[in-house]
Amino acid sequence: MVPLVKLKSFEQFNCSLAQTLSVIGEHWTLLIIRDAFFGLTRFDQFHKSLGISRNVLTLRLKKLVEEGVLHKSEGPGHPEYRLSEKGLALQPILVAMTQWGEQHMPHSEGERIVFTDLQNGRRIRPVSICADDGRVLGPSDLRTQFGPGVWNGESAPRQPDTLTAVLSGVIGTGSDSSEH
Amino acid sequence: MVPLVKLKSFEQFNCSLAQTLSVIGEHWTLLIIRDAFFGLTRFDQFHKSLGISRNVLTLRLKKLVEEGVLHKSEGPGHPEYRLSEKGLALQPILVAMTQWGEQHMPHSEGERIVFTDLQNGRRIRPVSICADDGRVLGPSDLRTQFGPGVWNGESAPRQPDTLTAVLSGVIGTGSDSSEH
Numbered sequence: 001m002v003p004l005v006k007l008k009s010f011e012q013f014n015c016s017l018a019q020t021l022s023v024i025g026e027h028w029t030l031l032i033i034r035d036a037f038f039g040l041t042r043f044d045q046f047h048k049s050l051g052i053s054r055n056v057l058t059l060r061l062k063k064l065v066e067e068g069v070l071h072k073s074e075g076p077g078h079p080e081y082r083l084s085e086k087g088l089a090l091q092p093i094l095v096a097m098t099q100w101g102e103q104h105m106p107h108s109e110g111e112r113i114v115f116t117d118l119q120n121g122r123r124i125r126p127v128s129i130c131a132d133d134g135r136v137l138g139p140s141d142l143r144t145q146f147g148p149g150v151w152n153g154e155s156a157p158r159q160p161d162t163l164t165a166v167l168s169g170v171i172g173t174g175s176d177s178s179e180h
Numbered sequence: 181m182v183p184l185v186k187l188k189s190f191e192q193f194n195c196s197l198a199q200t201l202s203v204i205g206e207h208w209t210l211l212i213i214r215d216a217f218f219g220l221t222r223f224d225q226f227h228k229s230l231g232i233s234r235n236v237l238t239l240r241l242k243k244l245v246e247e248g249v250l251h252k253s254e255g256p257g258h259p260e261y262r263l264s265e266k267g268l269a270l271q272p273i274l275v276a277m278t279q280w281g282e283q284h285m286p287h288s289e290g291e292r293i294v295f296t297d298l299q300n301g302r303r304i305r306p307v308s309i310c311a312d313d314g315r316v317l318g319p320s321d322l323r324t325q326f327g328p329g330v331w332n333g334e335s336a337p338r339q340p341d342t343l344t345a346v347l348s349g350v351i352g353t354g355s356d357s358s359e360h
Binding site for chain 2: 010013014015016017018019020021023024025027030031034037038083086088089090091092093094095096097098099100101102103104105106107108109110111112113114115116117118119120121122123124125126127128129130131132134135137138139140141142143144145146147148149150151
């Protein structure tokens with residue numbers, strides 16, 4: 001059950017995406033979280049839903065509790081696992097991934113899943129990147145800037161200066177590049 | 181290099197999230213896509229950025245090309261890998277995951293990364309689930325419904341009827357549950 005080669009860890013990267021992947025990037029973790037959003041709380045429910053080994057499920061649940069994504073109930077009876085605030089905050093990621101799957105890997109018989117607004121029954125919008133005035137932004141509308149957590153980090157994955165240069169040249173189409 | 185135990189595949193699940201994970205859920209894949217958004221295009225650039233084995237990187241790039249997330253240039257010189265439309269559509273997922281990491285796994289020295297609107301330099305909004313009129317929806321505002329792709333699917337992970345019941349009881353706080 002122990003992998004032969006220890007996987008290089010995401011945690012070593014001083015990158016917010018890699019940090020997120022260090023918590024939710026293991027096989028099965030996002031499907032466990034999906035099931036928690038669906039209201040499953042008990043080990044046997046997750047086990048039946050996913051069909052993975054009890055060993056792997058135990059490891060994944062333990063990690064999610066340690067990371068504060070799930071709360072584990074203490075007390076008599078079977079323990080229950082429920083999403084914490086930190087876990088509930090993953091919902092936009094899960095919905096965005098589900099919508100991407102619906103759009104780019106559709107089922108031949110039609111939609112598998114539709115998210116609606118409980119208040120009025122209407123479909124929600126596609127999860128998007130929005131400017132502060134609500135405009136939907138595409139890949140060439142976004143600038144990525146580095147803050148003190150990268151500059152003072154011990155293990156930034158590469159030089160931010162280089163990255164910024166690469167970014168402006170390749171996906172930046174705003175004033176920086178159009179003036180040249 | 182070959183794992184001892186073949187991992188159970190996500191593809192067998194008739195679930196849009198699992199389908200998405202079957203494309204972007206492998207170790208390193210999302211960091212390769214991150215680097216592609218940052219403008220890296222060549223094998224050696226990805227290799228230097230991530231520090232993973234050439235073998236694993238080769239497998240991941242091959243898969244992303246097969247799945248249509250990356251286009252691989254043919255012709256003389258080093259091949260180049262660029263995001264397709266399908267790959268560019270992953271950006272909200274990556275930004276949402278990065279924002280979650282910033283908020284819930286912060287660096288002690290401050291922010292690592294800030295996304296701004298290229299047009300006016302202002303910070304973007306947190307990636308959120310929005311109703312069709314733009315209201316931000318939380319976990320208890322969302323209903324998940326199943327379409328023909330699930331009902332006719334051969335391997336739905338569980339009975340949608342059960343799921344709907346669980347959903348209304350546990351995370352539904354709208355009219356369905358408040359009337360009882």
